[in-house]
Amino acid sequence: MPTRCKCYEMRPMLLKVLQFPDARLRQKAVAVEKHEVDESLRALAADMAETMYDEPGIGLAATQVGVAKRLIVMDLDWTEEGERRPRVLLNPELVLKEGKAVSEGEGCLSVPDFKADVERHERVVVRARTLDWEEVEFDATELESFCFQHEIDHLDGVLFIDRISKLKRELYVRRRKKQLRREQEEREPAGHADG
Ligand code: ZN
Numbered sequence: 001m002p003t004r005c006k007c008y009e010m011r012p013m014l015l016k017v018l019q020f021p022d023a024r025l026r027q028k029a030v031a032v033e034k035h036e037v038d039e040s041l042r043a044l045a046a047d048m049a050e051t052m053y054d055e056p057g058i059g060l061a062a063t064q065v066g067v068a069k070r071l072i073v074m075d076l077d078w079t080e081e082g083e084r085r086p087r088v089l090l091n092p093e094l095v096l097k098e099g100k101a102v103s104e105g106e107g108c109l110s111v112p113d114f115k116a117d118v119e120r121h122e123r124v125v126v127r128a129r130t131l132d133w134e135e136v137e138f139d140a141t142e143l144e145s146f147c148f149q150h151e152i153d154h155l156d157g158v159l160f161i162d163r164i165s166k167l168k169r170e171l172y173v174r175r176r177k178k179q180l181r182r183e184q185e186e187r188e189p190a191g192h193a194d195g
Helices: 039-054 142-155 166-187
Strands: 059-061 071-074 087-108 111-129 135-141
Touching (some): 039 087, 059 142, 071 142, 111 166, 135 142
Antiparallel strands (some): 071 087, 087 111, 111 135
């Protein structure tokens, strides 16, 4: 008998990535407890990975899809040809931060049409749990280090535009507001109110 039960629909779904200035991007995510690692959390992680590849991006935090849990997915060197090995990490923590570096042209799926150089730590050591609750550690520099810092920031409600100069941020915020107003006007064409 064919079944339409949702339980059998295991194909990952694309999720909506929240966009600045959505207030949910400012939530501080809570740690995932061991007993919370179930099929629905695994499905969320799979959906997040699918969404990251689709956008496309190299990292995505649960905060960006409206889930305030400390869960990130990352894949720095995936290719269109199918080389996809998403890292799914729970409760990632920076246990060591060292040196200073600038990430060039950092961007974010939640901050449309904007890139900036951001001051970051040069090297970080990250401790996290996998979906199998194994403790893992990464010693990261360069892009990997910047990506970890960016995604962990998301879990704390911090965006990369919080880490650039006030002037640059304000210019972006103004441009973004204008863009949103334009989009709104396109959705609700003027002239509707003529008696
Ligand atoms: Zn981001």
